[in-house]
Amino acid sequence: MSTPLGHDTTASASPPLLVTADSQAYTAATQPHNSSAQQRPVRVAAASHPQDVATALAEVAALERSLGRPLQVVPQATGHGAGAPVGNSAVLLDTSQLTDVVIDPDARTAVVGAGTTWATVNAAAERHGLLGLAGSAPTVSVSGYTFGGGIGWLVRRDGLASGALRAVHYLDGGGRSRTAADDAADDVDREAIWAFRGAGGVGIAHTLEIDLVPAPHLHAGALLWHAEALPDLLAAWSATIGAVGAGVSSSIAVLHVPALPPFPPALHGKVAVHLAIADPDGPGGAVPLLQAMRAVAPPVLDTWGPSDAAGLARIHLDPPTATPAVGDARWLDASTPDIAAALLATAADDDAGVVMMEVRHVAGAPTRRPGAVTTAPGDFIFHAVAPLNLFPRERIEAAFARARSVWSSADAGTTPGSWVEGAASVPQALVPEVRARAAAAAAAVDPGGRIRRSRLLG
Numbered sequence: 001m002s003t004p005l006g007h008d009t010t011a012s013a014s015p016p017l018l019v020t021a022d023s024q025a026y027t028a029a030t031q032p033h034n035s036s037a038q039q040r041p042v043r044v045a046a047a048s049h050p051q052d053v054a055t056a057l058a059e060v061a062a063l064e065r066s067l068g069r070p071l072q073v074v075p076q077a078t079g080h081g082a083g084a085p086v087g088n089s090a091v092l093l094d095t096s097q098l099t100d101v102v103i104d105p106d107a108r109t110a111v112v113g114a115g116t117t118w119a120t121v122n123a124a125a126e127r128h129g130l131l132g133l134a135g136s137a138p139t140v141s142v143s144g145y146t147f148g149g150g151i152g153w154l155v156r157r158d159g160l161a162s163g164a165l166r167a168v169h170y171l172d173g174g175g176r177s178r179t180a181a182d183d184a185a186d187d188v189d190r191e192a193i194w195a196f197r198g199a200g201g202v203g204i205a206h207t208l209e210i211d212l213v214p215a216p217h218l219h220a221g222a223l224l225w226h227a228e229a230l231p232d233l234l235a236a237w238s239a240t241i242g243a244v245g246a247g248v249s250s251s252i253a254v255l256h257v258p259a260l261p262p263f264p265p266a267l268h269g270k271v272a273v274h275l276a277i278a279d280p281d282g283p284g285g286a287v288p289l290l291q292a293m294r295a296v297a298p299p300v301l302d303t304w305g306p307s308d309a310a311g312l313a314r315i316h317l318d319p320p321t322a323t324p325a326v327g328d329a330r331w332l333d334a335s336t337p338d339i340a341a342a343l344l345a346t347a348a349d350d351d352a353g354v355v356m357m358e359v360r361h362v363a364g365a366p367t368r369r370p371g372a373v374t375t376a377p378g379d380f381i382f383h384a385v386a387p388l389n390l391f392p393r394e395r396i397e398a399a400f401a402r403a404r405s406v407w408s409s410a411d412a413g414t415t416p417g418s419w420v421e422g423a424a425s426v427p428q429a430l431v432p433e434v435r436a437r438a439a440a441a442a443a444a445v446d447p448g449g450r451i452r453r454s455r456l457l458g
């Protein structure tokens with residue numbers, strides 16, 4: 001038998017997959033991109049072949065019998081979504097070496113290993129004039145991003161990445177190989193694909209099938225201004241955000257700028273206003289917003305222009321290295337332009353207690369397929385991030401509370417779950433009926449609770 005990526009599933013690695021804390025594989029796997037919670041699992045299994053996932057599950061069952069206590073398996077690709085600590089009642093299943101990518105340019109689809117990052121997928125896709133629906137950071141994996149909804153720079157034209165998920169090849173809690181798809185024969189797999197689309201995922205995925213989209217006229221850029229212009233820039237943003245083209249996705253943010261490239265030295269250590277903006281259909285749609293904001297003050301940095309996948313992955317200016325970040329986020333409604341200036345002003349003081357606060361514009365995003373979260377629950381997203389190595393948690397919580405007192409008037413009712421960095425669980429990521437259906441799908445796939453449930457299930 002072979003997998004969708006052509007691997008022979010009868011081959012099995014002979015040395016044990018589970019390794020202890022004295023091994024290199026253990027050290028590498030337990031350094032997640034989000035380092036806010038400790039990872040000290042009893043063992044690590046690094047899968048480099050889909051069959052390794054089944055082998056790892058079998059070895060965990062054997063280890064459980066020999067230790068005489070229950071163990072859980074925690075799947076992890078990059079650890080951008082790490083939240084709850086991983087302790088010695090868990091085995092960390094590192095999927096980061098499952099990175100094969102096969103593009104079908106005619107069908108406009110990709111089949112990707114569950115540990116593949118967006119940088120790898122889009123580098124392969126753009127050779128065929130196509131892109132996957134990546135988000136701001138190229139180092140995020142397709143799996144956690146897509147299972148958490150996946151809101152990227154093409155969202156207003158092409159929808160959430162969760163809706164572009166065609167099928168998932170995965171293992172259930174008993175180690176059985178399955179395929180989650182809308183046309184699967186078994187109801188468990190039809191419910192599983194619905195849950196993989198935005199409720200955080202169920203079981204352990206080893207291969208994903210996704211849609212790609214054309215973006216031959218892609219334009220993108222990052223613009224930065226000194227924060228003194230914040231009120232006027234936000235007034236210009238609020239007045240024109242509704243006038244941009246239907247494919248233009250953007251983020252307006254306040255940034256506390258580190259003394260690092262790619263930031264211009266003039267902004268090092270300062271507070272800046274940051275516009276990240278993209279349009280897959282050419283430069284025209286962004287003109288009203290860019291003109292209005294450039295007229296307020298000349299930007300210190302302005303990279304707007306024709307772009308490729310790598311350029312698109314740079315516009316949000318995300319930190320490339322691991323950080324102990326904690327975040328807050330919320331879906332907001334169409335009244336957001338009325339409160340955006342007051343909201344972002346809460347992050348503009350030197351001692352604001354956050355390093356980044358943004359408002360993303362996602363209004364009009366189409367729904368590609370049914371799923372737990374494949375329709376954007378709001379027109380905008382509020383998002384703020386602070387690293388625990390810079391601020392005590394109480395100060396960060398106070399900053400989030402100040403912001404909440406402003407955005408609550410535009411609250412659309414749920415949280416974009418995977419945007420809440422460093423949280424062990426996100427209780428309001430799903431409305432109750434969606435959470436109940438996704439929890440039932442997870443229980444059907446894994447009745448014994450062998451696999452740690454997604455933090456989006458609360």
Ligand SMILES: Cc1cc2nc3c(=O)[nH]c(=O)nc-3n(C[C@H](O)[C@H](O)[C@H](O)COP(=O)(O)OP(=O)(O)OC[C@H]3O[C@@H](n4cnc5c(N)ncnc54)[C@H](O)[C@@H]3O)c2cc1C
Nearest residue numbers: 076077078079080081082135136137141144145150151205
């Ligand atoms: C710098 C940065 C920028 C970001 N930008 C965006 C953005 O623009 N848009 C957006 O929507 N999100 C964004 N995110 C959030 C990101 O989508 C989540 O952090 C996501 O969970 C990361 O997925 P991952 O697989 O890389 O992380 P991981 O921590 O490896 O995985 C996250 C979770 O996904 C599940 N999972 C992962 N692999 C598997 C598997 N094989 N089988 C079953 N479940 C699995 C698990 O529940 C796991 O805990 C960003 C995050 C960061 C840190």
